[in-house]
Amino acid sequence: MIAPLPTNCGDACRAQALRDLNDLDALAHDPRTIDLIRSGRTMGCFYIESPAMRSLLKRLDCSTYEMVVAASSIIRPGVAESGMMQAFIERHFDPSKIEYAHPALEETLYETYGVMIYQEDVLRVACRVGGLTLGEADLLRRAISAKGRGKETMDRLTAKFFASCRRGGIAEETAAEIWRQIASFASYSFCKGHSAAFAVLSFQCAYIKARWPAEFLASVLNNGGGFYGPAAYIQEARRFGLRVLGPDVNRSERRYTGDSAEGWLRVGLKAIRGMTRERTEPIVRARRERPYAGLEDFLARSGAGQEEARTLILAGALDCFGQTRPQLSLDLDLCFGQRPAAGQPEMFA
Incomplete structure (x- = not known):
């Protein structure tokens, strides 16, 4: 999976980007890419461009590929709404706050600070603590997300989970808390492979943006944008120090x-x-043959009609002829043997 390369950055740029984007290990350790991600300047970068995600990247001081993988999952509604996203952030910066609902979970959830953030975590916890088989754990996951076998299956697996906890000497209160965490986000969580794939493409986009912001943002706009409308990406270009030139x-x-x-x-x-x-x-x-010398030359060679020309005048696309827009509009009407038209429609889509 490779991020779309800038379409107009030149052959050398494209060749370098293609080489680097295929070296995922180097990509994950590229200082400029990491700096862009950890500062949340990721508008246009696939899954990590939303306001919530950019805020999370900054809160986590996200500086590794593995942390972007985790962030891609904990931003999901289930983890966030269960309170475990905040717990993950706090434990990331303060290991003394890491705790496990039961000692049996330490081996399973060590990598994620005792928090279930992937679908695989749900399956492993249901097996290790709840005594379910992997097949039953997957049925449980699907039942919670309303894709399983209905209420009867859910009731049976729930009963088996709590019965297994009791046999294992796990307190009812602890079992209930583990169950709450499972049920609160299993229907929204990502599998780790899904998060990892999203993180790869996000890193690739961030790499391109860090080096060629103008070409990258032009490509984003040409592809119809992402989370935001065109005006937001234009403002992002200005934040990156680019001059935005009109049509x-x-x-x-x-x-x-x-x-x-x-x-x-x-x-x-x-x-x-x-x-x-x-x-x-x-x-x-027609312009590629030679630049337009003025309004009359433009009308003669471009094939534009009166209304198209008027639209271009009002959008500023004929300012290059050195006349004011009112003067251009007047000359346009004279070229077509008409009196000046009144009213100015909205120009930009």
Whole structure:
């Protein structure tokens, strides 16, 4: 699984990124990638871009691949709502707070500070403490998540769990607490392999963003964004010190473009409301022969009609001709032998 490479960062950039992204061990120890993740500057980076996830990365001071794997699971509703996410964070920074509901859980939950955060944890605890077979433990997991065999199966497995705890000398109160933890999040938890795969792709995205933020954010915008709308990613570009350049018929491509070395992100013509592929491709194609010299040259060679040209004027895409937008609008009407039109529609989709 490989993160989508920036589409416009040049052959050398793409070749280097492809080599590095395939070296997952080096990726997990890359200082720039880790710095970006631990600071929560991960907008656009797949599973770790939501506000809650970015906050969690900072709270955990997340500096390893393994911790990103864990974070990808503890952010899930079951762990968070059961109070175990907060317990995990506290124990991460203060090992003296690590405790196990029963000594038998230490070997099973040592890696996660005594907290069940993966589906595998539920299965192992149900087997080790509750005396269930692995098959029964999986039935329990599915029954809790309403994907199992119904109430009868759930009642049978619950009874067996508590009976096994009693035979093992586990206090009723302790057994009830273990059961509460199992039931509170089993329906929402990830298996560890799922979290690990999400973390790989998130690391790959973070690696690209740390090195080529302009190209990365251009690709995110071209792919329709992720958790956020386009305006949020534009603001993120500014936070990364990039100049955001408006649409320009003599410089913009159809899609967003960026150059991290030069420090800019440019809005593509497709971002303008109503400018479809059929309308923008002829504009870009004619421009590649030679730049447009002015409004009349643009109208003659681009195939744009009056309304398309007006839309581009109001969006600032014809500012490159050195005239004000009111003057361009007036000249446009004169070119088509009409009086100036009133009203300005919203420009950007």
